[in-house]
Amino acid sequence: MAGMTLCSVCERQVRGKAKVEGGASTSTVDGATTTAAAAAASEACALCFGTLNPQFVARVAADVGRAVKNDFYDVKDFVLSLNMPVSLILREEIVKMRDDLGFAGTLASVPFRIRAIDAYIGALYEATGLRPTKCSNLNLTITFCNDEFLKPDCDFLLDHFPDEFIMPAKKMRLAEPPPIESLLTKVKVLSIASRLQADVAKKFNFETPTNNCVSSFELSRDPIFLAGRYCKFSRNLPQSPWTADDHAGSGIVGGSVSEQVCQFLKQKSLADVTRFTASGREDIDVRMLGEGRPFAVQLVNPRKKLPEWSTIEQEINRTFNDIRVSFLRQVTRAEADILKIGEEEKRKTYTALCYSSKRVDPVMLAALQNKAPLELKQKTPVRVLKRRPLIERPRNIFQMHALPIDDHHFQLRLTTQAGTYVKEFVHGDFGRTRPSLADLIDPESEVDILELDVEMVDLEWPPGNITAQQPVPNGLAK
Structure with missing residues (x-):
């Protein structure tokens, strides 16, 4: 094996500080002479690839410092992660197996990852003013790339450990199987290291x-998850942004509940991305009343801490007239995931203004109460067939009350299983919902829904919210 060219930092870590400072102007590592000039060219180090070079460390730290300043993170500390080239990790494992180098330094007992972190944390603290720690919601990941030796390293391991490089059958069937180098991962190197013997290590x-390492870094703060409820008072506001197809012929452009809430939170937190999730959705012409939906x-990589929840609620509610946000609080990721669990087991209460082509019979309306609970068979409605599969779903009506308003109008109050298409239950959707309200009142009559409001979504939300979920009486929907 030809001798190694080591930087001054790695030389101390291999030979030990005492030997390096013992006065020798040159040093030999496996027959290689390391002069002062060679040590100065420390970005050409065969062991650390220049990542421990103090000048290189200072440049990386300065880049990170500028990014922290420009990104306005309101934190006092950070967690550091270093992502090293796979070739560097392989050399670390091979050097540890060499019994002919006469280790007297820290390399024999301290992993390279620890030594590298120790080399960077001081410079990063000086450049950023942030304290490195083991626990913080700001994560700094620095990645070093140098693929110069990926193929020769792979060839060396393939000669001595061919069983570790068996291409999976699925990849072999591809028109262009990936190069064998794609199998050389850090996990693979560490797996091989447990089988590495000194006689094999000496052949490396x-x-x-000849190429310097290229560094990149990423700053990311742990996501924040917020939970709450929203009311929607407009019949021209969708829950989520509409697509071009949705806009076609609608005359409604821009604006949604999710956009209004998320844009406000994004502006306050300086998050990269916001993700909005709700327990079900109401149609654009349906109001969400009561305590809200x-x-x-999720706020991805928020740079600023949010104000008090009550302050955020007040600001959102002052800013937008069509929505109201309440019960806002921070939750965990696991708690946020609860929102989509058991969707069909939830119950929802609706109030609808309905029209009947025939004269309303108060006696028949009163009799509706006794026809619940009721199971429906609902095929996918015609109005959503373009985005939903055609299937038949069983749905339940748990409670049903109707009050006459005049000869042709009445108010209907329903408690249903979540996922019930209430509009289709009222008018029947060309026989696709059976039975329909029209069937129950008078098969000869045409019944349609004029206005619909959601009054309650029966779910304890946010988690731990002890406020009873009672619908707010709104009277007849206007």
Whole structure:
């Protein structure tokens, strides 16, 4: 094996500080002479690839410092992760197996990852003013890339450990199977290291890199999950942004509940992305009343802490006239995921203004109460067939009350299983919902729904919210 060219930092870690400072102007590592000039060219180190070079460390730290300043993170500390080239990790494992190098330094007992972190944390603290720690919601990941030796390293391991490089059958069937180098991962190297013997390690050629490492970094703060409820008072506001197809012929452009809530939170937190989730959805022409519909928002990489929840609620409610947000609080990721669990087991209460082509019979309306609970068979409605599969779903009506308003209008109050298409239950959707309200009142009559409001979504939300979910009486929908 040809000798290794080591930087001054790695030389100390291999030979030990005492030997390096013992006065020798040159040093030999496996027959290689390391002069002062070679040590100065420390970005050409065959062991660390220059990542421990103090000048290189200072440049990386300065880049991170500028990013922290420009991104306005309101934190005092961070967690550091270093992502090293796979070739560097392989060399670390091979060097540890060499019994002919006469280790006297820290490399024999301290992993490279620890030594590298120790080299960077001081410079990063000086450049950013942030304290490195083991527990923080700001994560700094620095990635170093140098693929110069990926193929020779792979060839070396393939010669001595061919069983570790068996291409999976699925990849072999591809028109262009991936290169064998794609199988050389950090996990693979560590797996091979447990089987590595000294005689094999001595055959490895520690070539000196001709290309410097390229560094990149990512700053990311742990996501924030918020839970709350929203009310929607407009019949021209969708829950989520509409697509081009949705807009076609509608005359409604822009604006939605999720956009209004998320844009406000994004502006306050300086998050990269916001993700809005709700327990079901109402149509654009349906109001959401009562205590509101449960929702959750994920703030990805927020740079600023949010104000008090009550302050956020007040600001949102002052800013937008068509929505009201309440019960806002922070939850965990696991709690936010609860929102989509057991969707069809939830119950929802509706109030609808209905029209009958025939004269309303108060006696028949009163009799509706006794026909619940009632199971429906609902095929996918015609109005949503373009985005939903055609299937038949069983749905339940748990409670049903109707009050006459005049000869042709009445108010209907329903408690249903979540996922019930209430509009289709009222008018029948060309016989696709059986039975329909029209069937129950008078098969000869045409019944349609004029206005619909959701008054309650029966779900304890946010988690731990002890406020009873009682519908707010709104009277007849206007």
